[in-house]
Amino acid sequence: MNPTMDTIVMNGIFDALVSGNELTPANKHAVFQAFDLDKDGKVSKKEFIDTIVGMNIAFGSATHEIQANDATFKSIDANGDGFIEL
Numbered sequence: 001m002n003p004t005m006d007t008i009v010m011n012g013i014f015d016a017l018v019s020g021n022e023l024t025p026a027n028k029h030a031v032f033q034a035f036d037l038d039k040d041g042k043v044s045k046k047e048f049i050d051t052i053v054g055m056n057i058a059f060g061s062a063t064h065e066i067q068a069n070d071a072t073f074k075s076i077d078a079n080g081d082g083f084i085e086l
Contacts (some may be wrong), residue, residue, distance in 0.1 A: 032086050042083040048073050 010042040023031065036052045049069050076084050 028086070030083075035084070042085045044083055045070075045073050045077075048076075048084065 022028075032043065033039075035047055037050065043059045052069055059062075073084070078084075
C-alpha cells in the first residue's frame with residue numbers, strides 16, 4: 001500500500017468512526033482496493049491481516065491483536081465464506 005492510499009483509508013475509517021456514519025461509497029471502494037492485495041475482487045483473511053499489520057494498527061499484545069483481527073474479519077465476512085466482497 002502506498003502513503004496516499006494509507007491516508008485515504010485511514011481518513012475514511014476515522015471519519016466514519018468519529019461521525020458514527022458509514023463510509024461513503026468512494027471511501028468503501030478505496031478501503032476495499034487497499035485490502036485486495038492480489039486484485040481478485042475479494043479480500044482473504046490473509047490480505048486483511050497483512051494490510052492491518054502493514055498499516056501498523058495495533059490492538060494490544062500480539063495474542064490479543066491476532067484475536068482482534070480474526071474477530072474483526074469474521075464480523076465483516078458477511079456470508080462466512082472466508083472472503084470479504086463488495
